[in-house]
Amino acid sequence: MAYSTPAYGSGSWGGSSSPYDSCVQQCIASYGSPMASYTPPTATSTMASSGSGSGMTHTVIVAPTQGVLRYVPFAINASVGDTVMFVWNANEHTVTKSSELAICNETSASPFASGEQNKSFTFTQMVNDTNSTFFYCGTPGHCEKGMFGIINPPNAAMGSNTSLSSMMPAMVANSSTMSAMWSYTNMMTSNNSAAASWGSNIDMSSMPEWAMSLVAENVMYSRTFLAANPETLDATGNVNLGAAGSTPLMVPMDITAVMSNSTSNSTAAMAAGSSPSTSAGSTTPTTTNGARALASPNMLAGLITLAAIAFAL
Ligand SMILES: [Cu+2]
Structure with missing residues (x-):
């Protein structure tokens, strides 16, 4: 299992002292266990060949x-004729x-619904138009905790004040939790500009107000995920999880765990959250996210992945 150095960006994985690696170490120290990992199904890299044109x-x-x-x-971002495979x-x-x-209600307009499913299930949808398609x-x-996503998200016009990137400063200024998550995300993506700016152009002007911070959280989580797996993101911001082949992908802790760690620790650390990585590095969370303990098989795989990374470096 070769975990090669990144092909995209300028030193996005960096050396052994990259912010990401130090954060990995910090996570291990903080959580007592490595990050989980995700192994893409082998079908991911295979094109569908059944009469769907050349869709990817x-x-x-x-x-x-x-x-x-x-x-x-x-x-x-998907084109007509492409397939979205949910795994x-x-x-x-x-x-x-x-x-x-x-966002959290089933639509009656050309609906699709997988039903309740469990690990390893796959559900595919053909993309029939390029309208923004929300799913939850x-x-x-x-969904109310943020579990929703978008196929072909609305794009803000140049200079728009409703893009994610232009609304982010106010969200960060108005919320200490958002500020802590933002600092953490910036630290995790500091060596990967494509990951750091991923999703910036999503237009939030037509979204309900309650959803905006959840969109921001989702974008931040995807950024940390992409920075942790730089081979899955090209310089133009396109994601291809299949690019990792059979190499397990790293699964960072959830973005909201940053906040709960800070909360359980000291508000002083949170207040300092807007300053660079030193403040985040000085937090010493004492609680373990209970949910992660359920993922022990994945954590084992995560351990193997970390070992492979260590050798690659
Ligand atoms: Cu769910």
């Missing part, structure tokens, strides 16, 4: 590990089509 397949992970209520990547990596989630105005998890409570 986009993989979206449904819950990258038990307890992380995310779709990864949060948003994909479950944890139990009891759905992929259900909704709409931008009612129908397991009670999950």
